Amino acid sequence: MTGRIHIDHFTTLDGVAQAPGGPEEDTxxxxxxGGWQAPLLDDTVGAQIDAGxxxxxxxxxxxxxxxxxxxxWPHQLDGQASGIARKFDSIPKYVASxxxxxxxxxxxxxxGTDLAAELNALRERHREIHVIGSIDFARSLVAEGLFDQxxxxxxxxxxxPGKRLFPDDGAPIALELLGSEGPSExxxxxxxxxPTGSIPATGDMTTD
Numbered sequence: 001m002t003g004r005i006h007i008d009h010f011t012t013l014d015g016v017a018q019a020p021g022g023p024e025e026d027t028x029x030x031x032x033x034g035g036w037q038a039p040l041l042d043d044t045v046g047a048q049i050d051a052g053x054x055x056x057x058x059x060x061x062x063x064x065x066x067x068x069x070x071x072x073w074p075h076q077l078d079g080q081a082s083g084i085a086r087k088f089d090s091i092p093k094y095v096a097s098x099x100x101x102x103x104x105x106x107x108x109x110x111x112g113t114d115l116a117a118e119l120n121a122l123r124e125r126h127r128e129i130h131v132i133g134s135i136d137f138a139r140s141l142v143a144e145g146l147f148d149q150x151x152x153x154x155x156x157x158x159x160x161p162g163k164r165l166f167p168d169d170g171a172p173i174a175l176e177l178l179g180s181e182g183p184s185e186x187x188x189x190x191x192x193x194x195p196t197g198s199i200p201a202t203g204d205m206t207t208d
Contacts, residue, residue, distance in 0.1 A: 003123040004148040005060065006130045007138050008052060009165055010037050011152055016162035017135055025068065026163070033159040040155050044184035052151065053087050058126040060119075062137030063097040069132075070105040094122060094129075096137050119146050135163045143171040149178065149194050156187040172199045 010020040019025035020037035027034060061069065069088065076085035093108040095101070096115065103110060111118045122129055131138050131147070141147045142165065150165070164170075175193040182189035 003058075003126045003129055005119060005123070005141070005146065006052075006056075006128065007141065007147050007150045007165070008130050008132045009135075009138065009150070009152050010155065011165065012036065012155055012157050012159050012162075014158045014160070015164040015166060016159050017133070017165055018163035026064070028163070029161065031162050033162070036157055036159055037155065040157065040186045040188060042185040042188070044182070045153060045186070045188050045190075048153075048181065048184075048190055050084065052130065053084055056087075056091065056128045056130040058091055058122065058129040059088060059093045060122070060129050060131045060134075061093065061095055062131075062134030063095060063099070063101055064136075065132065065134040066093065066095045066097075066101075066103070066105075066108070069093075070103075070108070074105060092126075094118075096134075096140075115140070116144065116146060135165060138165055139167065139170065142166070142173060145173075145195060145197070147195065149192060150175070152191045152193065154189045154191060174198045174200045 009017045011017045016033075018031050019027070019034035021035060022038075023034040025034050073085045073088045076082060077089060079085065089106060091107070093103075093105055094111055095103055095108060096111050100110065131141065138147075142150075152165075174196040176196050178192040178194050180189065180191050
């Protein structure tokens with residue numbers, strides 16, 4: 001079995017993926033629009049997100065996102081979002097960190113320092129591994145070519161400065177569109193991209 005590593009990001013039209021869920025989620029850099037996704041939730045995106053969560057058999061997270069998830073989802077097992085909470089609780093959680101953090105959530109595991117080797121091992125154990133949020137970690141996966149698919153929910157909002165999956169100083173990468181869905185009721189478009197394994201090509205439009 002060779003599993004696939006997915007990066008799942010909610011992003012504004014200008015590419016910001018920082019703190020979609022709430023005002024205090026990530027205020028680094030003085031980010032003032034935490035919770036920008038909340039007014040734009042709709043049934044179509046909710047169904048897409050739920051389908052993706054139910055399909056995954058492992059979570060792969062950066063340390064900060066893990067702490068947010070571990071502080072919230074284990075307490076929602078009997079709540080309104082119990083389907084998501086129980087799915088997250090039932091699958092292994094793998095955490096990338098430079099330190100040795102406490103990982104209290106059930107079935108949580110710290111990755112070793114050789115990221116490429118660790119991810120190859122995960123692909124042998126799991127069919128569909130998802131990175132949710134975890135912007136800094138996701139950037140590392142993009143820069144090192146260690147992902148198979150990016151699922152980007154693009155929202156019709158522009159917020160200016162903020163953390164992006166593809167920052168100005170990021171690595172060049174060529175992508176191919178694997179599929180798209182939308183727009184949803186609130187104008188959200190889901191774009192699925194895969195890396196081609198090459199850098200962007202250039203040409204000269206002034207020649208015949």
